[in-house]
Amino acid sequence: MTDEQFPDPAVQVSGAQEIAPDLLVIPNQRVQLVPNIGIIGGTQAVLVVETGMGTANAEQVLALASEVARGRRLYLTTTHFHPEHAFGAQAFTDHANYLVNRAQADDLQAKGPGYLEMFRGFGDPIADRLDGVTVPTPDVVYDDGHDLDLGGRTVRLRPMGRGHTKGDQTVEVPDAGVLFTGDLAETGQFAIFPWFPPYDTDVSGVRWLAVMDQLTATGPRIVVPGHGDIGGPQVLGDVRDYLRELRDETWRRRDSAMGEEEIVAEVRALLIGRHPEWVGREWIERGVGCLCAEHASEPHW
Template identity: 70%
Template sequence: MAAFTIPDPVVDTDDVLELAADLVVMPNRGRQLVPNIGIVGGTHSVLVVETGMGPRNAENVLAFATEYAKGRRLYLTTTHFHPEHAFGAQAFAGEATYLVNGAQAEDLAVKGAGYLQMFRGLGESVARRLDGVVPAVPDLVYDDAHELDLGGRVVRMRATGRAHSKGDQVVTVPDAGVMFTGDLVEAGQFAIFPWFPPHDTDVSGVRWIEVMERLVRQDPRVVVPGHGEVGDAGLLTDVHDYLRLLRDETWRRRDSATARETIVEEVRALMIERHPEWEGREWIESGVGCLCAEHGA
């Protein structure tokens, strides 16, 4: 990734959105490289979903969560290993139990150092936020599913299998009808394809579509995307339909032996025509690249 200027990716812990009783979100409010962060409470425990970019952001999130918990036990989970979601977990050491699925734990261990180096190249403000980061080792690792009892409220964690990353996790709060998707879903933005051959090719557009089909069937009341505004189940449908169209238009051109450059140009133009208001147009090309590699594989 080439270096460019990004505003300081600071998490605003003063501006929270209440989604249900004892359940709030720190919305990213359109800030680049700032995730939506959840705080979910039960009678005896509180779960934090995502850390923000780097230890300083995470320390502020932890301070908010500690005050919010008022003596309740703290847990932390992250939807996947990417830096703005998980590279603050070290700040929670000794204060919260950090739990993720096995594939995400492997991503942290195997890819953490490489992503740390890559993200530091995004600009000075990001590099400062990542100063002193050591990818955390989770305290508890589950295989495919985990039920976390917070006291009168059970939170479901489900590993989706390879999609946006190898270790994606969806976190749902059934009694509130709330689903945290991480970067499987973005609001008002083209799907982020971290397709960086030969360094990282774990993203799968084909499997991502299958994951979205399952999530759509769950029909949650509220969807908290990785980035962008909190919405309803329509966000899931939007991403599913976009990914299917991206796949179909890419594969149709690939079948006709169209040159790669032409496929990118034509598909990019079509996607922008369909969604002129969406941000992140640079991710269309990497999505095409991923799907070209998966076609016929």
């Protein structure tokens, strides 16, 4: 991976948009390795969702959240452990309580150091952002979901089980009909499969599809994806339908005893033809590899 592939992942807090009363999103503006970031307010407290990559980004997010809070208590949560989502949390130390689900906390501890090292190898802009960064340690870890009372507004933090990672968490604001999905959903790009055997094989296309079926059934009014444009409930349906396409086209060829390299070539060409405007084509191969590995252990046809 080169510097050209990854420009400086700078969070632009000046672009913050209010998508519901006392609920802001700092959009990623389609910059690679910049997540959509949320600031959710109640009468007593404010919750920040995601940090951006590195302390400089996170300090800007913290400054905006503090301005919005005007003395209200601050909380922080992240949707999963990947560096652009969580590796700015140290900037919130002594300013906010950091809450995550247990599987995400385990990912941070077990895989965080390796991901920090890997991302530092993605070129100077990324390495600069991660200079001095340490893997964060949450203040509060929960097991079966956590309802966070912000004062007149309850936010639901829900672990979703294995999907994009082992520790995916959604953040739901029921009174506003808003759902933050993290990287379980993106818009305008192929689903991100962090399938890196033998180092990381926790992503599961099969489980991810089941999670998307579950989320689609909840029918949120507004969906804030991990990356890409904010949208309506169709965002969830589009990701579900793509994952189903990827699974079916991969398994159909696997059933015919095709080799993985040939499967990748055929499925990649087919899906690019169906979604020519989407970015992140490199993730198709990773997705095929993941689903080929799952093929033998899962019931199908």
